Amino acid sequence: LVSCPNSGMSAGLEQTANKSADALLLCIDIGTTAVKLLLVESATRRILYSGSNNIEASPVSTAPRQSVMSLHSILAAFSNLASKIDSHIDGDDNMLGRVSDILLCGQMHGIAMWRSEQPLASCSELVTWQDGRCSLEFLQSLPAPSRPEVVAPKSGFGLATLLWWQRHQPDRLAEFDACGSAMDWLAALLIGGSGSVRMSGQLAASWGYFDLAGQRWDADSLAAAGLPPRPRLPDIAPVGHVVGCLSPTLLTSLASGHAWAGRLPSSCRVRVPLGDLQCVVYSVYAPLQPSTLSSTSTGPADFDGRAFLNFGTSAQLGFLTSEPPQQPSVRDHAGIDCFPFFSPDRYVLLAASLNGGNVLAEFVQTLADWQEQLTGQRCPSETVWQRLQVLADEAEPASASDPDPLISPTLLDERCGGGTQGGSVLGLRMSSCRSLGRLYRSVCLGLINNLLSLCPPAALRQAGIDRIILAGSALRRNAVLRRAAALRFDECQFQSIVLEDGGARQQPAVADGAAGLAAQFLDWVAAGRGES
Structure with missing residues (x-):
């Protein structure tokens, strides 16, 4: 001591x-x-x-x-x-x-x-x-x-x-x-x-x-x-x-x-x-009341069936397990890593993407740069963020005849990829090309798709996961990203749990x-x- x-x-x-x-x-x-x-x-x-x-x-x-x-x-x-x-x-x-x-x-x-x-x-x-x-x-x-x-x-x-x-x-x-x-x-x-x-x-x-x-x-x-x-x-x-x-x-x-x-x-x-x-991860599973940190148990029953999606500067999709790290498991997927938690018999299995809120921030920065290059005037970043949210809300919904483009916004190469391919855009049309709201919506969806490529839905089901807790500063502030996550998880038959009424969400x-x-x-x- x-x-x-x-x-x-x-x-x-x-x-x-x-x-x-x-x-x-x-x-x-x-x-x-x-x-x-x-x-x-x-x-x-x-x-x-x-x-x-x-x-x-x-x-x-x-x-x-x-x-x-x-x-x-x-x-x-x-x-x-x-x-x-x-x-x-x-x-x-x-x-x-x-x-x-x-x-x-x-x-x-x-x-x-x-x-x-x-x-x-x-x-x-x-x-x-x-x-x-x-x-x-x-x-x-x-x-x-x-x-x-x-x-x-x-x-x-x-x-x-x-x-x-x-x-x-x-x-x-x-x-x-x-x-x-x-x-x-x-x-x-x-x-x-x-x-x-x-x-x-x-x-x-x-x-x-x-x-x-x-x-x-x-x-x-x-x-x-x-x-x-x-x-x-x-x-x-x-x-x-x-x-x-x-x-x-x-x-x-x-x-x-x-x-x-x-x-x-x-x-x-x-x-x-x-x-x-x-x-x-601890804050995600521990209920935090307004202005007060409440206690929580760390028993296995607290985490059964629940994974977490955390979006900050980077992004992580994972869950807790008591499985010894040397045993074959969902960890065998190339994009999934294992880290220690707070007790010797518990680990965090997760796909950690280098592309998260940093990509959205770069998108906003790029738009502000383009405006300055074209007009000589620069729009404040906060204004760009707000307008993107509004434009995405107002944009026409995608349809079978007019789908949104498929954007893979991997500006940083993932650690498990081994390549330098960068991001890509597929299926860009006149209608979507002219809609900044649709492009932004596609970038948000692309970030979620990228995480699911690192940690496939089948791997989550193999671990007994049926619910995904949505957490992190980027998800909390960004309704478009939040909807994209809920949409993809719903398509994969996972229930999305948005932490709004508890947790650190009460303390922005x-x-x-x-x-x-x-x-x-x-x-x-x-x-x-x-x-x-």
Whole structure:
């Protein structure tokens, strides 16, 4: 157990369970385009503050097929949110002083490197999950996983990127001694970079070469791949593990540029970061009432027959299972991956598409660019979004004699495809070509069809699925996309469940990931589960 200064006791489950009645949780969700934050009262589960702040520098390609983002931009987005907390809550001018635990989750697969003694001053960029530098040829040159239960590396996975660096830019690796996800970097920053990086199995699995059953790195395959000695791979830690407590010296050094830092207590514990996928899935199945996180059971009966469709920047279609990952199953489909959930006997099987809300955002950006090129004036993106919704509603319905075009909007090549074919349009006619509403409707339907090509309806039926829960920020805001999903699932004889009257939908500023992160932690404490 970790001992925190000024806390008077160890930072284990006993301390968490016996915390003062006014203790708060600070929950941080680091996404691809925004950082989202929740402040939750532990005893009552009340949400005291929620907010979202765009990351100034969106992922950019520094070279063809590469996608990176600045860690400092992520910190700036978080700092902007954290500094607003006290001014948004009446009756208490130091809410951050009541924070007992910091919980982190966020974008999976990506990798960043840093020097452990200087995580802020000496760090690399974050190579994101959208990165495509690892070609099919390169991936095929890597050793196969040593056992069936080991996650194979794919393009955009952290260890694939690390091995790519080792082969193409080995000198760069020698600059750093630590590596991890964006959340692991922020955790290391908060605790002063002391000790080895500790990573959850959820995030480690998203890097590849991770043994799902043994919850450890696949040492044999990594040795065969020529894993470099620097940076050192993170140690694996269980869910709920305390990676450390806030560093007083770091808080002092940050305080000048980040006002929130000086208001957090040095006794505050930082828990091992988790994957946004698992936290979103938890929030999907856990009923969340307005302004309050309610508890949920995680028994098998809670999930029987229900899959989830989550649309954010990317998109996922999957379900929970207790089937051991090494057994032949629906996982044998090329587009379906297996990741650990919150208990040792439960896994998430899912098709993870790189093409989700990012494609719709690119469509909107393209229309705005075209207008500017033609007229010299640019329409605000928000106006384009609103007009597309209206035009799609007003557009003539498709018919047998005048069908909508078939659009495959795969602007990013899927990890399981192995090709570089891009998207396509089939069946474009005069009537549909002139209707922006019909084209937009077809793009939305194409995104759903793409997911179903990765996780076929037959595979869902094989797993006993008969209902699909529609969740995620893109589905919540986009009625056209929501209708497209409901239409396709109805055609495949699945019932669609739209989360509108419960869940994080009641809190539009709340990230599903941050809400699930907080709910899971409080349920974990209430269940009396231990930690290491």
